Amino acid sequence: MFLNKITKLKLLPSQRRFLPCQHLAFYSIEVNNPLFDKILIANRGEIACRIIQTTKKLGIKTVAVYSEADRKALHADEAYYIGPAPSALSYLNKEKILQVAQLTGAKGIHPGYGFLSENADFAEILEKNSISFIGPPSSAIRSMGSKSKSKEIMETANVPVVPGYHGANQDPEFLKKMAKQIGYPVLIKAVLGGGGKGMRVVNDDTEFFEKLEGAKREAMKSFSDDIVLIEKYIVDPRHVEVQVFADKLGNAVYLYERDCSIQRRHQKILEESPAPHLSENTRKILGEKAVAAAKAVNYVGAGTVEFIMDSKTQEFYFMEMNTRLQVEHPVTEMVTGTDLVEWQLEVAAGNKLPLNQNEIRKNGHAFEARIYAEDPKNGFLPDTGKLVYMSTPKTSSDVRVETGVRQGDDITLNYDPMIAKLIVHGKDRHTALRLLGVSLDNFKISGLQTNIDFLRKIISIPDLADGKVETGFISKHEKTLFETNVKVPRKSIIQGAFGVYYKHILQNNNNNFAKNSKTYNPWLVKDSFRLWDVSLPNYCVTIKLEEELYKIDFLPKMYQPGHFEVNFSKSSDKSIVDTSDLIVLEIDATNSSDLEGTKIHLKAEVDKCMLTSNIVLLNDSLTIFDNSGKVGMSVIDKNSEIIESFGPKNDEGSIRAPMSSNIVQVLVKPGQDVDVGTHLVIVEAMKMEHVIKSPKKGVIQSVKFKVGDLVAQGQELVSFTQE
Template sequence: MFKKILIANRGEIAVRIIRAARELGIQTVAVYSEADREALHTLLADEAVCIGPAKATDSYLNMHQIISAAVTLQAESIHPGFGFLSENSKFANLCEEVGVKFIGPSAKVMDTMGDKINARAQMIAANVPVIPGSDGEVYDATQALEVAQKIGYPVMLKASAGGGGKGIRKVNSQEELLPNFSSAQAEAQAAFGNGAMYMERVIYPARHIEVQILADEQGHVVHLGERDCSLQRNNQKVLEEAPSIAIGHTLREKIGAAAVAAAKHVGYENAGTIEFLLDESTGDFYFMEMNTRIQVEHPVTEFVTNVDIVKNQIKIAAGEALDITQEDIKITGHAIECRINAENPKFNFAPSPGKITDLYLPSGGVGLRVDSAMYQGYTIPPFYDSMIAKIIVHGENRFEALMKMQRALFELEVEGVKTNAEFQLDLISDRHVIAGDYDTAFLGETFLPNYLKKED
């Protein structure tokens, strides 16, 4: 087992990794930007080192500074968390070159599954269902028109090297295709340095279902059930739950087996997530993409399986075999996660950085967890993602989990900045959400317009 881990991240995920490492008896090194000098992850780690100015490109994305810190402080491994360098194959290769273990999959697998065209080809070879779409990358509008005519409207434009909702456009007709292709391609080029696109038929109505997997270096792969991430705004997840109310036992086994087959086919190691679209009208599911890292919503899976995913990431990277089999995985109860962001939903979810003048995080009772890096007096910097906490609840059934989340959101108090807590409370209290009657379009097309009509 490692003696020391460097966490190449910030915020609540850095705190989460520090806590997991400490429970395993491992020392931790935090890296921080000048803006994060007083951040919680900096204060909790055994050691902390400044790696640059506030701007992420000069600090949390500065590969050489992070590698240098790891080597200098003799950290044997680096956990990248999510975002920043977590899916950067160049960074994983740099770690290998200097003899520091990257806690995640190999750079080769990251490249294979990070490119949507390559990933699609691999899934076809693994007999995993894929959404009908372009056979390869689409580089210009003329080619896009030909593909759209072949697969039929509506179509979805997606950045080949994309993620995080960037470079995605839904196109309903030929008239909409040209302007949307140009804007999506420009966004992809700016975000990923790669303007290649690909196209898929739109599956509607659909559920966004993802399956958590763990894979060790000995070739053992297990899945930890599915999460339902259908409540999204602008292709960004807002609320997640596990298990999905739309999936029964037979389909759960089928989609879980597909995720395991996908991971085995590409020789995956560590924690990862296979994302699918579920066509509710037919019950068919299709591969979307693979996330080759820990995800924001991993706690809901931890609650329903009682498996610590972050600890398993560390153990796998240290060469340990999984100590669980597929038969050991039992889904019990229901879990829900709400992302709390420093933002103002009434003003197009504009970020709301600033000093937290008063804070009360909900606590008490069985099955309630808050992952956060907030504390009273902390100043939220304006340079990074606006998520400041995750509230996760677990109940014996879905209704109990819903009521527990309502209670937790009602208790939450964050003063000094605007948050989306009221928005989340309204969402979790909506009759459609309570009934489980929603899909990927529900939040943006049904709930949000009604919410914005409400008076402050």
């Protein structure tokens, strides 16, 4: 039988010798190279765990590395210590990581994102040592790593770019002149920047030099280079990016686009794919321009071409190319049914892209929400501490949770404050959005501040549901998102107070309570105590929520097990006492030293409304998770001493550190007059700078720290005499 058309035959090298020579003329032979037997992951946290997930599926052995701060972190089966907590001494230590790769016999290194993922020198070092860099060639990293050079390349490739100055002249006066010529508002951006670092928006001449200095200082610290470019800042822009992939054989494709417009501090917190309200023609042109950008630098592997788009006209301009896998790559995986880490490994092995452009389909809609340890109400300041309690949504084919931490782990100031990523997929945008809401409701963390409730507020705003997104979304809806007078339902306060009551019963009436026992059963305890007996004592719990004190009296009903009369009053209106009925149907408790507190699961009925909640008690504070969301409260002890649960506050005449951080700059000295808003100290935490400003008018008395010092949350930074 003769073949009348060319057929592609994928063969392993070991199989080629079995093909009869006379048949070679009829076949286009495509050799499928074997994947690496072992790779090293030069990263940490969530992305390291994500890569391991794929390597396990493919049967590839992995080697992990860890710093002093990550000794207890989730790792691969084989993990090696590489240095102290500061990333410059560990995850950025090229020589040490190379040594581990050589020691373990790893044939490839996956850099993840951040750290060395876009370091051209590192890629070259690996090449010289016959170790594959699972990423693009160093030449592509260099070309796209410089924002000014990449703009020139894009112009040559006929990819539209934002008007601006990308030259070498860094004289402040000259840059200011260029900014005025371009027209305010302008964006100052570090040429080697990323993740919002080294970036400032300037609205007029008066603030140019201050913003320029801040951008340069942050750029030097993050990238060891303070060269910046100036470009036109587009009002009401959208941030739309395209996932591209290229192999070593000259093939390149795009896997559609993601909208990453919902941002705070120029960093993404909510991403989706496909981008809403985008015409199919615009979508096609975006993809084609992104592929043209990749081909212009002979790109290989996974990359993301980022565009800034006018939300009204859908005109778009090249912004930058991230020469690595993105944090938000799972939304693309969800809508295209692909595993992009597997694609990276195939391409790194020299194989052809798994799919051609016409074989790539988009199915449904996906969202990704980034869960951060931060306080949105306090300028999104990062938070540090222990994950006292962490419960994530149940995962499925449409719900993914990617994290590198677990309950009991510490979130430190050394690295990015992201705790996890929540990714959902639905048949359409509205379905995916509903699933995201339910999943956020089921994402519960206690022990430190998070942005979970803030994300819930974002997706509840009608404009988000309608797909009306742009990078100024958060500031546009600031009043709704940062509403402080949010009323906590009385039933939530009652549930939390009952948790305190129950803990009191356990501690004082049942010495035989087993630490490892999940469910308390008083009937198995040989003492005089009987739960729900008439001998159960009345008990009063005082709760502080915001600035309001609530008094909750629990009065067990005689001969009605689990039934309580609850008297509820608040300090601002002592004359009114509301009475409620509480019926406890189910209650489980875990009292563990690992949790540093007590976790209580409560199912109860309050005023004929069925409620299920989780209550976490830690020292003199509690957190309740119920259908009202997450509510943190303080408990007043027997001596009525109010215990603050949300960190120290600035007292009269002093300024205290809002978080654990490093002193970057001290801007005042003793004897100096300051006004409201005067910049006092600049601190750095989790790779971001934060300016501490004076809340009052006065005279500086003393400065407690110097540049380079490490301060803990609540430590006094500056003292002053108020005018």
